[in-house]
Amino acid sequence: MIYRFFEGLGAYFLFLGDVFRRPEHLREYYRSFLREVDLLGFSSIALVCFISLFMGAVVLIQTAMNLDNPFLADSYIAIAVREAIVLEFAPTIVSLILAGKVGSNIASTLGTMRVTEQMDALRVMGINPASYLVLPKIAACLLFNPILVIFGMLLGLVGGYLAGDVLNLVNTEVYLSGYFMEFFPHYVTYSLIKTFVFAFIIATVSAFFGYKVEGGAVEVGKASTKSVVAMSFTIILFNYILTDMIL
Amino acid sequence: MIRVKGITKSFGKEHVLRGIDVELYPGKCNLIIGLSGSGKTVFLKSILGLHTVDSGTVEYDGRILGDLNKNETKKLRQEMGMVFQGSALFNSLSIEENVGLPLNFFSSMTLEKKLDRIKFCLNRVRIPDDAFVKMPSELSGGMQKRVAIARAIVLNPKYLFCDEPNSGLDPETAIVIDKLIHEITHEFGMTTILNTHDMNSVLEIGDHVILLQDGKKTWEGKKEDVLTTDEKNVVDYVFRSNLFKQMRAALAKS
Known part of the structure; x- marks a missing residue:
């Protein structure tokens, strides 16, 4: 098992070597990048907004219940909600959700291209399929995932505020002022660094599993599932490592 | 001209190509025929360089495929066109x-x-x-x-490769595709290499026919020879069905 792990890791780095070969005909890559931004980025906005809004609301309810104390101002609840969303919920949970949505899309798309000989068609034309197909996906994820996470942060905070208001759990004016108290911009930087790393993991790990598919439709499905599991493990692992390093 | 010299290819312990020597002529439809599993697709992909051969050489008008540098390989790739079995269009x-x-x-x-x-x-x-x-x-x-x-x-392109281009098509459409490839080959003077196990294609467009069996070339000739030859490998392959047996008998009589 250890041997297979290191064999897979080696194959992953060799694959990255192919992906990061100097691209030729940048205009074609740019066109492909725009298609990927639409496919992987814009199509995820609604999902991220919906989840973040309700995630913020749930965090507020749980925090308000646990800090239900007349000696504690509602602004402290706001601080706790803000830190939870900015530090962990937005970057990690949104990235895990994107690993499921975007990652499985990348793995199954590339896997299908492999089994239907579309990659062979590119090779016959003299085009490096790893670079042409994967590099624009990495660029799209690196550009758009941080934007989605920032959306997630903002809507999480809005969700918390709305839940507090609708359920009458907090004094909204005091609560809102809490969002701006003792704010450390470094936390946002930490969050975005995590998001960049997670975006790279999502794009490359899923592409690796899709690119290496052999067989038919069943293997494409299996590769997609395996890629989501591998991405989730890797994201959780790097979440710990980066938190230990940066915070 | 494409000159293939003694190519072999194995996948693990399975020997798929067992030393094939063949010349593929320019301006003609060169048909590779054989049963499923005889090594036609692996042969085609080996000529294209999609599979790395274990031994032997593939020569494109004097240029040996494995010996070219990156730019020469790229230039050669631009002289190739390929029609895949499942079309392989980008979705x-x-x-x-x-x-x-x-x-x-x-x-x-x-x-x-x-x-x-x-x-x-x-x-x-x-x-x-x-x-x-x-x-x-x-x-x-x-x-x-x-x-x-x-x-x-x-x-x-100078070289056109087709891997079973009419598989999965009805007989009428299959003939249309065959004729189209034949016309294009002659119109543009390309070297066309086409894999098939469809006898209609062989008789319609087979300027030069090569029979593969168990990863070896066992016969080559023209489409006219396919029906008249007494070569056992061809007779066994072509005249398996009663229809073709009757055709052969009728030809022999006439």
């Missing part, structure tokens, strides 16, 4: 974009000239103008094959 691109992709990568034509060339190739394979903006999934199997041919010839 996310329209018909026009599919055919235009090699031009975008490898030609310095202006946009106007590119569009002209795309239109010429698509019209040449009888794809109507109103289908240019459609996605591959919106086309029938026969039309997809024709688009694949248009994409393969868009860079005006």
